[in-house]
Amino acid sequence: MCRSGPSCCSCPLMAFRWDYLDRVPTPNFRILIDDGVMVEQVENAYITKTFPNHYSLVTGLYAETHGIVANEMYDPVLNQSFSMETDSIYDSRWWEEAVPLWVTIQKAGGRSGAAMWPGSDVKIHGMFPNQYLPYNASVSFETRVERIIEWFSGPKEEAVDFGVLYWEEPDESGHKFGPQSSSMDEVIVGIDEKLGFLINELKKAGLYEKVNLVVTSDHGMTQLFTDNIIELDEYVDRDLYTWVDKSPVVGILPKEGKLDEVYSKLVDANPNMVVFKKEEIPEHFHYRHNTRIMPIIIEAKEGWTIMQNRSGPFMFGNHGYDNTLRSMHPVFVARGPAFRQNYVKTSMRSVDLYPLMCHILSIRPQPNNGSLVNVKDLLYPEPTLSTPTIPPRVQEYSYAPVVGSLIGVVMVLGFLVVYIRQVTLRQLPSLKHRSREMSQPLLQEDLHL
Numbered sequence: 001m002c003r004s005g006p007s008c009c010s011c012p013l014m015a016f017r018w019d020y021l022d023r024v025p026t027p028n029f030r031i032l033i034d035d036g037v038m039v040e041q042v043e044n045a046y047i048t049k050t051f052p053n054h055y056s057l058v059t060g061l062y063a064e065t066h067g068i069v070a071n072e073m074y075d076p077v078l079n080q081s082f083s084m085e086t087d088s089i090y091d092s093r094w095w096e097e098a099v100p101l102w103v104t105i106q107k108a109g110g111r112s113g114a115a116m117w118p119g120s121d122v123k124i125h126g127m128f129p130n131q132y133l134p135y136n137a138s139v140s141f142e143t144r145v146e147r148i149i150e151w152f153s154g155p156k157e158e159a160v161d162f163g164v165l166y167w168e169e170p171d172e173s174g175h176k177f178g179p180q181s182s183s184m185d186e187v188i189v190g191i192d193e194k195l196g197f198l199i200n201e202l203k204k205a206g207l208y209e210k211v212n213l214v215v216t217s218d219h220g221m222t223q224l225f226t227d228n229i230i231e232l233d234e235y236v237d238r239d240l241y242t243w244v245d246k247s248p249v250v251g252i253l254p255k256e257g258k259l260d261e262v263y264s265k266l267v268d269a270n271p272n273m274v275v276f277k278k279e280e281i282p283e284h285f286h287y288r289h290n291t292r293i294m295p296i297i298i299e300a301k302e303g304w305t306i307m308q309n310r311s312g313p314f315m316f317g318n319h320g321y322d323n324t325l326r327s328m329h330p331v332f333v334a335r336g337p338a339f340r341q342n343y344v345k346t347s348m349r350s351v352d353l354y355p356l357m358c359h360i361l362s363i364r365p366q367p368n369n370g371s372l373v374n375v376k377d378l379l380y381p382e383p384t385l386s387t388p389t390i391p392p393r394v395q396e397y398s399y400a401p402v403v404g405s406l407i408g409v410v411m412v413l414g415f416l417v418v419y420i421r422q423v424t425l426r427q428l429p430s431l432k433h434r435s436r437e438m439s440q441p442l443l444q445e446d447l448h449l
């Protein structure tokens with residue numbers, strides 16, 4: 001992810017596409033898959049960009065509900081702009097429409113650590129993770145791993161129960177070369193070697209058999225072509241609108257009184273883009289009910305780039321497109337005491353990971369769009385779900401604790417490592433409720449965070 005890259009548009013990092021595993025030998029991923037679980041197709045959150053999807057993973061919410069709707073945003077209520085490339089990301093107000101998992105864990109009496117996960121170096125609802133690294137792209141993957149393992153290995157009263165780690169590749173190279181480039185082969189081999197380093201360090205620390213490790217990513221990547229550029233200046237005067245978010249899903253804020261004029265100029269302008277008024281955005285995107293979503297959004301068809309004109313920087317790979325496209329889907333592999341072995345699942349949604357992690361941690365989730373029911377087959381042994389209780393969409397489950405109590409989950413998100421130590425209820429005396437399951441996806445209106 002190019003969080004610090006001045007020329008790299010809005011490129012979030014990671015972007016380990018699900019099928020990267022098949023293009024070169026990835027023996028370390030295979031170790032985890034053989035000894036754990038893999039999900040072939042993970043439908044992530046729309047828009048398939050870095051910041052929205054990282055926050056979905058740790059909240060279980062779609063972007064319209066957690067409020068991080070893009071990497072570049074404008075909030076008309078705050079009259080403020082958010083950009084990955086400015087210090088605006090440290091303003092808590094952008095993040096507090098939701099509660100990230102580390103805050104929930106800490107309020108329940110647990111401890112958490114984050115190595116450069118987006119948002120983890122921001123004070124949210126009055127808290128940072130107990131341990132965290134401020135974002136600094138120059139810190140090596142190895143250092144991030146060593147730090148997170150230190151956090152897990154500390155004295156019992158200081159050790160974290162949950163950890164996340166973020167890594168910038170293969171997103172950066174994917175933008176530069178495009179996923180179809182043979183140059184990506186070497187990058188993927190390098191990522192697999194980094195995973196091997198993580199596995200080895202976990203073993204050296206005596207954590208490998210105790211920690212639940214989730215390796216996933218925020219999104220995939222698709223190839224772009226210089227012939228496939230849409231230039232908005234051909235269709236509408238740029239004085240009529242403000243360009244808020246970037247290709248491939250462009251947020252358009254029309255100037256006062258110009259909404260219909262801008263829309264009419266764009267709606268049928270080019271067959272390789274789809275133009276929505278906000279209220280027309282398809283419901284299945286879960287991308288409508290937030291003031292930070294602009295009055296008009298333009299979605300490029302896969303492989304196309306939207307620019308104002310060709311003078312801007314061009315990337316040979318990008319993401320952000322329709323989240324039902326397979327090219328946008330991330331890798332998902334998990335291994336540890338809570339997970340089955342040698343099990344392949346066809347599909348899940350990325351928002352389902354949140355209730356799964358809460359289940360492993362034995363904490364009560366915040367209201368969310370995910371469903372433990374959708375992913376409980378990944379677990380060993382599968383939890384027993386009782387009949388629905390009141391409210392009817394919520395189910396209680398009885399959790400069969402996995403042997404041992406020092407169990408974490410590490411999630412590597414594309415390279416993002418989420419480390420979650422599983423804890424028992426006994427270890428969280430302040431927790432009065434067992435984890436609960438939202439058996440049906442919540443609409444944004446249903447949530448009262």
Ligand SMILES: [Zn+2]
Pocket residue numbers: 001002010011012013014015050171172175319
């Ligand atoms: Zn990116």
